[in-house]
Amino acid sequence: MSGDLPERNRDGPRGRRIRRWIGLFRVAIYRLVSRLRQVPKQTVVTVALIAVTIALLVIVTGIAAGIAADSADESEADVRIVPVGGGTLSSVIDVENARLGNVHETSATLDEREDVASATPVFVEALRIQVDGSDETETVLAMGVVPPAEPITIEGLSTAPLEPGDPHFANGTYDGTRTGEVVLTDEAAAAINASEGDSLEIGRSTTAATLRQENSGGSLEYTTTAIEDTETNSVSGELPLVMLHLSELQSISGADDDDLADQVLVKTDPDPSTAAVESAAADTYPNATVQTGDDGQVELIRSNDFALATSLVAMIVAVVICSLFIATSAALTVDKDRQTIAVFAAIGFSARSRLAIVAVTTLSLTLAGALVGIVLGTIGTAVTNYVATATVAPEPIATLRPTFGLYAIAVALVAGVLALPYPLYLVARTNVVTELG
Amino acid sequence: MEPSSVAVGCERVTHEYGTGSTVSRTVTALRDVSFEVATGEVVGLVGPSGSGKSTALHIIGGLLEPNNGTVDVLGTDLTALSGAKRTRLRRDHIGFVFQQFHLLPALSARDNVALPLIERGVSRRERQRRAAELLEQVGLDDRMDHLPSELSGGEQQRVAIARALVADPEVVLADEPTGELDTGTGARVLELLVDVADERTVLIATHDERAMAVTDRVLRLLDGEMRQAGQFSDEQ
Numbered sequence: 001m002s003g004d005l006p007e008r009n010r011d012g013p014r015g016r017r018i019r020r021w022i023g024l025f026r027v028a029i030y031r032l033v034s035r036l037r038q039v040p041k042q043t044v045v046t047v048a049l050i051a052v053t054i055a056l057l058v059i060v061t062g063i064a065a066g067i068a069a070d071s072a073d074e075s076e077a078d079v080r081i082v083p084v085g086g087g088t089l090s091s092v093i094d095v096e097n098a099r100l101g102n103v104h105e106t107s108a109t110l111d112e113r114e115d116v117a118s119a120t121p122v123f124v125e126a127l128r129i130q131v132d133g134s135d136e137t138e139t140v141l142a143m144g145v146v147p148p149a150e151p152i153t154i155e156g157l158s159t160a161p162l163e164p165g166d167p168h169f170a171n172g173t174y175d176g177t178r179t180g181e182v183v184l185t186d187e188a189a190a191a192i193n194a195s196e197g198d199s200l201e202i203g204r205s206t207t208a209a210t211l212r213q214e215n216s217g218g219s220l221e222y223t224t225t226a227i228e229d230t231e232t233n234s235v236s237g238e239l240p241l242v243m244l245h246l247s248e249l250q251s252i253s254g255a256d257d258d259d260l261a262d263q264v265l266v267k268t269d270p271d272p273s274t275a276a277v278e279s280a281a282a283d284t285y286p287n288a289t290v291q292t293g294d295d296g297q298v299e300l301i302r303s304n305d306f307a308l309a310t311s312l313v314a315m316i317v318a319v320v321i322c323s324l325f326i327a328t329s330a331a332l333t334v335d336k337d338r339q340t341i342a343v344f345a346a347i348g349f350s351a352r353s354r355l356a357i358v359a360v361t362t363l364s365l366t367l368a369g370a371l372v373g374i375v376l377g378t379i380g381t382a383v384t385n386y387v388a389t390a391t392v393a394p395e396p397i398a399t400l401r402p403t404f405g406l407y408a409i410a411v412a413l414v415a416g417v418l419a420l421p422y423p424l425y426l427v428a429r430t431n432v433v434t435e436l437g
Numbered sequence: 438m439e440p441s442s443v444a445v446g447c448e449r450v451t452h453e454y455g456t457g458s459t460v461s462r463t464v465t466a467l468r469d470v471s472f473e474v475a476t477g478e479v480v481g482l483v484g485p486s487g488s489g490k491s492t493a494l495h496i497i498g499g500l501l502e503p504n505n506g507t508v509d510v511l512g513t514d515l516t517a518l519s520g521a522k523r524t525r526l527r528r529d530h531i532g533f534v535f536q537q538f539h540l541l542p543a544l545s546a547r548d549n550v551a552l553p554l555i556e557r558g559v560s561r562r563e564r565q566r567r568a569a570e571l572l573e574q575v576g577l578d579d580r581m582d583h584l585p586s587e588l589s590g591g592e593q594q595r596v597a598i599a600r601a602l603v604a605d606p607e608v609v610l611a612d613e614p615t616g617e618l619d620t621g622t623g624a625r626v627l628e629l630l631v632d633v634a635d636e637r638t639v640l641i642a643t644h645d646e647r648a649m650a651v652t653d654r655v656l657r658l659l660d661g662e663m664r665q666a667g668q669f670s671d672e673q
Contacts, residue, residue: 018558020555022561023558023561023564024556027552027555030543033543340539340541342539343535343539345500346535346539347533348529348604349524349528351521433495436495436535436539437491437536437537
């Protein structure tokens with residue numbers, strides 16, 4: 001008396017399966033609406049908690065992106081070579097990292113390539129500076145570069161006022177002519193009351209007297225070649241910064257033994273065909289890290305350790321908190337809905353369909369929370385910027401990009417997916433017979 | 438598949454609740470129960486509360502696995518099927534009517550009736566058409582867009598009957614379908630069930646013996662054992 005019954009539509013056309021899934025999706029949405037009617041307070045609280053968490057994520061990510069943008073390099077570089085272990089800070093004025101050696105020769109090699117417009121090493125050192133004869137000594141960040149024939153901008157400062165090349169280097173002898181040219185940012189000039197044409201004393205000494213002695217002893221003469229008004233968006237817009245020829249700075253700092261620099265900036269030609277240059281740079285410095293200057297906020301965040309850490313922590317906290325809220329709320333709903341789930345089983349809904357209905361309901365609720373959270377986050381970012389600019393910051397501290405919305409939705413959905421196992425477990429163990437009485 | 442003259446057959450079916458749990462005490466719901474129901478037959482499963490009627494229906498519907506015995510539905514041994522296959526069999530061949538209707542409160546009468554067709558991949562238009570047709574048959578053509586809360590108990594049960602029949606099952610299992618209704622309404626609902634079930638095999642579990650007038654035959658259960666079987670007229 002036993003045999004296999006024909007299963008109607010089991011292997012029906014694809015359209016039938018699609019219609020089934022659309023139908024299940026509708027049932028899931030029905031469950032959500034039904035839930036909103038039956039337990040409005042619980043549903044609203046769940047959406048609100050997800051929304052607040054996502055809003056905080058958007059705000060914190062916006063601040064992190066703001067931090068990254070603030071410390072972003074204002075340099076015309078398509079490819080950047082930095083030492084391994086030198087951190088991922090993009091700014092050229094990142095100091096106290098591992099350094100590259102023999103930089104004149106290697107950057108010259110890159111410079112000879114047809115697809116490279118210029119390759120210049122950048123060496124950064126904190127030094128003391130004062131106008132010749134003045135007692136006002138100031139610590140500045142000195143940036144040593146090899147100015148290309150076609151001037152470029154490095155950290156907001158143009159190399160145009162400096163003589164192209166690096167005459168003092170003189171093929172590694174450091175016996176060539178010292179140009180004594182120094183370009184100051186307006187902040188640096190203001191700090192020491194310097195004007196164009198002023199003679200300067202630069203060195204490592206900490207007092208005006210010893211600095212004067214250090215410069216006289218070496219017969220060093222420096223002149224304020226230009227004072228430049230830099231963009232406030234760059235770090236150089238906030239810190240006193242000076243730029244001079246690389247070898248001259250290396251000599252002052254004692255970095256001339258190994259021809260050291262912090263990084264090499266490469267500008268490609270034609271821009272932005274960076275792939276070949278990136279490969280050549282990697283060959284030239286096999287043990288260094290080669291970065292490309294891709295645009296985009298995510299890249300910007302990734303390029304700044306602190307910002308990256310902040311946004312990562314925000315994401316992890318958001319995922320954990322959202323998951324807990326969603327899992328708790330979905331479990332309570334499943335518990336209340338056991339009879340409905342049992343009815344689905346009794347009228348022939350497969351276990352997979354029942355799980356899918358609960359999963360779609362849960363993820364829809366999460367999505368609703370995420371969308372509200374994005375709106376709240378946008379408002380929150382505006383409020384944060386308003387409060388910041390009205391109190392402590394000269395400019396907005398948080399940024400907002402359309403990609404943040406997608407990011408927030410993705411984070412919320414990940415949290416939703418992570419929260420699913422518990423409610424699905426409850427669905428799977430629902431006793432149909434007990435529920436149907 | 439060859440059509441079988443026996444739609445439902447139970448042979449020495451025993452089921453105990455509590456088996457396999459850490460609780461040592463078990464309750465025997467069915468003990469060595471054997472019966473057959475012919476295709477197109479309307480059979481009443483009568484007995485007091487706790488006699489095992491619902492358990493028998495749940496086993497025949499594939500919602501429960503018996504501890505012993507075999508259950509044959511439309512020529513298929515249910516005890517040999519996996520849970521997923523039993524669910525599929527329910528979807529395609531069995532309709533359920535419950536005592537408490539179990540309609541989804543936020544869905545209209547028509548959407549409640551159409552619900553089982555979703556799992557079968559029927560288009561929304563076709564689902565709505567067939568649901569409307571069934572609701573018309575149960576006399577609710579003017580209540581299609583009403584929510585369950587806007588319907589009386591009798592009307593809700595008629596919606597539940599329409600839902601049980603919408604997928605055109607060969608077997609309809611009704612568990613205390615009149616339990617929540619007054620006697621008059623209950624009798625009318627049963628007449629309707631048998632009427633719209635047409636040539637289908639119907640098993641009705643009830644403790645309301647007056648409602649058994651609509652059945653072809655009665656199976657009497659007491660304390661999980663089959664006590665008596667025969668034509669309803671024999672019971673008088």
